Amino acid sequence: MQEGQFNQDFFQFLTDSPTPFHAVAVMAARFQAAGFHKLFEAQEWNLEPGNAYFVIRDNGALAAFTLAAENHQNQGFRFLGAHTDSPSLQIKPLAGTASHSYFQIGVEVYGGPLLATWFDRDLSIAGRVACTTADNQLATLLIDFKRPVAIIPSLAIHLDREANNGRAINKQKELVPILSQTGEGESLNFSSILVEQINREHPEKKAAAILAFDLFFHDCQPPSFLGMNSEFITGSRLDNLLSCFTGYTAMIETRTSDSEGGNSLMIFNNHEEIGSLTASGAKGTFLQSILERITPDPVARQRTLRKSFFISMDNAHGIHPNFSDKSDPEHLPLLNHGPVIKTNANQHYATTSVSAAIYKTLAAEAGVNTQEFVMRSDMACGSTIGPHTAATLGIPTVDIGAPTLAMHSIREITGSRDPFLLYQTISHYLSREELPRSEG
Numbered sequence: 533m534q535e536g537q538f539n540q541d542f543f544q545f546l547t548d549s550p551t552p553f554h555a556v557a558v559m560a561a562r563f564q565a566a567g568f569h570k571l572f573e574a575q576e577w578n579l580e581p582g583n584a585y586f587v588i589r590d591n592g593a594l595a596a597f598t599l600a601a602e603n604h605q606n607q608g609f610r611f612l613g614a615h616t617d618s619p620s621l622q623i624k625p626l627a628g629t630a631s632h633s634y635f636q637i638g639v640e641v642y643g644g645p646l647l648a649t650w651f652d653r654d655l656s657i658a659g660r661v662a663c664t665t666a667d668n669q670l671a672t673l674l675i676d677f678k679r680p681v682a683i684i685p686s687l688a689i690h691l692d693r694e695a696n697n698g699r700a701i702n703k704q705k706e707l708v709p710i711l712s713q714t715g716e717g718e719s720l721n722f723s724s725i726l727v728e729q730i731n732r733e734h735p736e737k738k739a740a741a742i743l744a745f746d747l748f749f750h751d752c753q754p755p756s757f758l759g760m761n762s763e764f765i766t767g768s769r770l771d772n773l774l775s776c777f778t779g780y781t782a783m784i785e786t787r788t789s790d791s792e793g794g795n796s797l798m799i800f801n802n803h804e805e806i807g808s809l810t811a812s813g814a815k816g817t818f819l820q821s822i823l824e825r826i827t828p829d830p831v832a833r834q835r836t837l838r839k840s841f842f843i844s845m846d847n848a849h850g851i852h853p854n855f856s857d858k859s860d861p862e863h864l865p866l867l868n869h870g871p872v873i874k875t876n877a878n879q880h881y882a883t884t885s886v887s888a889a890i891y892k893t894l895a896a897e898a899g900v901n902t903q904e905f906v907m908r909s910d911m912a913c914g915s916t917i918g919p920h921t922a923a924t925l926g927i928p929t930v931d932i933g934a935p936t937l938a939m940h941s942i943r944e945i946t947g948s949r950d951p952f953l954l955y956q957t958i959s960h961y962l963s964r965e966e967l968p969r970s971e972g
Contacts, residue, residue: 533785535952539765542951543755545777546767547961550658550750551676552592552616552802555773559800560588560781563596566784577825581766584787587822589662591672592616592802593812595822596780598787600794605832608839609795610925610962612783613814613917614846615804616774618646618768619940621707623747630720635712635720637682643805647701649942650749655709659747661726666738667868673737676728680752682709696959698955705927708747744955751942763868763948770944775845776800782958795836796962799965801917803848814917820924841890841967843958844882844918846948848872848905850935860908866933870901871954874916874931877906882918882929891930891957893968898960900953903935908937 563586564570571577571587579585582601588594593616600607621639629636641647642784659678663669684707689695701707714719723742730739755767769945779798786793799822803813810816827833850872851864865872874881895902906912922929934950961967 533781538781538952538955539757539948541781542777543767543776546755547767547775549769549773550656550676550858551620551660551674551746551748553660553746554658554676555776556592556594556800557674558753559594559596559776560586562784563594565908566787568596568787571760573821576819578640579826589818590802592672593799593818594800595796595818596783597822598783598793598795599826602793605827605836607795608836608841610794610967611779611840611842611921611956612779612796612927612962613842613844613921614779614798615772615801615808615814615917616776617643617802617805618771618773619643619805619945620750621645621650621709623659623715623745623749625744626679627747628720629708629877630714630719633715634710635714637711637722637817638708641703641707644747644940646938646941647703647707649938650707651684651686652928653683653942654750654752655682655684655749657681657747658750659745661730661739661745661747662743663727663730663737663739664743665742666740668740670743671737671739673730673734673739675715675733675747677727677729678752679722682711682749684709730920737842757948758822758945759948763959764945765948765951766943766945768942768944770934770936770946771847771939772804772845772933773849774946775954776960777843778934778951778955782955782962784961786962793963794965799921804917808917814920819921823925837925837927840925841887841929842882842918842921842925842927843891843961844916844921844929844931845954846916846918846931846933846956847936847939847944848874848933849939850937852937858908858911860906862904862945865903865905867935867937867945868949868953869935870903871895871932871950871957872903872905872935874905874933876913878913878917880913880915881931882916884928884933887892887928887930890968891932894961894964895957897964898956902955 586596758764937945
């Protein structure tokens with residue numbers, strides 16, 4: 533695949549994936565079209581050597597895997613991991629309130645977004661809705677309004693002269709989107725709005741009543757190239773849909789070109805931004821339960837894991853030219869200069885000297901440069917799904933990612949070459965006959 537087509541496909545994936553549920557639905561369709569067989573956790577699995585499979589949990593997490601055509605029980609896995617969620621504003625269960633003719637929707641903050649970037653943006657609504665249908669059946673359906681339906685207006689500078697002096701944002705009072713304006717004596721019902729939207733998107737279901745929902749506001753502006761030479765990409769949810777897209781594309785492409793390849797598995801967890809301790813998060817049982825069904829015998833499974841390697845992919849901080857003092861002076865990742873290996877002495881990233889060496893070898897063989905990142909010693913470090921997975925499986929794990937600016941903003945920035953550079957290393961990793969091994 534060429535870089536130009538890769539980025540265009542990436543843009544489409546971002547546009548089609550306003551929530552983790554939509555991202556999983558898009559990836560499931562891509563895997564199925566590529567010949568991966570869909571499995572269900574509640575059903576018996578009849579796995580065959582040489583085949584490819586995927587399974588979904590709770591609409592927001594997905595795992596896809598391929599099995600070697602021969603002797604797959606005695607081969608290690610090339611593992612990949614990423615997360616499907618991004619910081620956002622999640623709509624409260626009893627949504628909708630009227631104030632001075634405005635109909636507003638209450639929200640909770642999901643994860644750690646840069647809240648100031650959510651003001652004065654064209655916002656839409658997307659997510660999943662549980663409802664009853666006209667024939668009294670329970671249905672869970674995805675919706676996306678796909679147009680601007682809400683906004684959080686800033687307060688005019690004339691009414692708050694301290695607005696540019698570091699004023700804090702009150703999440704309860706000031707972060708309430710306006711959805712509509714009503715006339716005197718009029719009122720809106722959010723459940724009715726959702727029923728109408730479901731019937732537009734799913735006319736065959738004929739929704740009757742809304743029972744519950746997981747809905748999020750999202751930015752309507754599509755991703756785009758930026759810069760005098762289009763050297764940047766800007767868009768929503770780059771963290772971490774960039775890694776999701778890179779991983780599933782590499783899996784499909786290498787599977788298409790080499791159907792006789794070895795064991796591989798990519799896990800797309802939900803809820804990383806809120807700590808991963810959920811049924812579909814990295815601290816849950818999803819990955820472990822899949823491995824137990826692939827290799828039921830615990831001793832054989834441990835032998836397989838000892839021959840395996842895990843690459844955890846999550847965006848990395850690039851050096852910000854206006855705030856270079858926020859970065860360690862010896863570790864300054866640049867956009868468009870290659871994937872970043874993330875290291876932390878307290879193992880908030882799972883990288884070790886051994887796993888870093890293996891990844892550097894793979895990247896060098898793919899002709900891709902690598903960069904290094906550590907947080908300043910006087911600043912707290914974030915984390916990824918890497919440490920949780922490494923602790924659960926007990927296998928060498930490296931944390932890597934594409935360098936990014938404005939992480940957790942409603943509009944993030946990466947280099948226009950960065951997604952494809954990451955893809956090149958991951959494709960080589962999945963297609964290499966044997967992984968490099970460290971002596972000792």
